[in-house]
Amino acid sequence: MKHKQVELVRGHRRESVLLTESELQDLRARQRTFEGAYWRTSLAAFSTGLLILKIFTREFYKIGITFFVFGLALLAIALWRRRTAGDVFDLSIPFRTSGNWVLLTTVATLATYIVLFVLLLNL
Template identity: 50%
Template sequence: MFESASTYTLRQHRANSVVLTQAELVEIRAAQRTFEGAYLRTALSQFSFSLIILRIFTQEFYSIGALFAVFGAFIMLASLLRRRSGNRQFFRDESEGGRKKFRTSGNVVAVVSLISIAAYSALLVLLCRLQGA
């Protein structure tokens, strides 16, 4: 399912043993903060929001709190998917002839969009049920 770091190369070295230049380190750190970190922070904020709902509100709102916890879990999985695709963007894959290809993270954006649409649709249904009860 997940490729190991030894399948990726940079300057003829395996990704797990390469010595990076200062510019490469800055580039990797910036990408991690900007992209991977954003998904992780979003997941943590969803977990926190679900805990607030579960602690403060009454039992009628527990399903909404659980929904946000599940939403956070799926965003956390999307964060892992983004990390995996981030490795592909920086390092070269030996199985593809060692060529470095530019790949956008459109697949991760599509996954997060589908997760968000599903979660907010479920939230709308839960709120309509709550109002009708």
């Protein structure tokens, strides 16, 4: 039987620790930075792709699908990053953005823009 990993804050289980207002604000900021940006961008790409697929003609379907695939890629990155994050929400450790995740997101975004550029040139 696999045991669930317990997240610790200052040596205590996350559910039982009392935080000051400043620490709670810092924790919320970390969560917005860590997860929020990826999820919001993914939802925006899904919405844009769905909008294009619903209101434009068949010539634009490939563009809508490209946005949808980009949303899936960012969702996968967000889930993978969260799964491998470890102790990013431990307030005793200084928060720093991981360059590898930024690089992966940049590559996915750049690839999407190149595909979109080529598709627009072919219209």
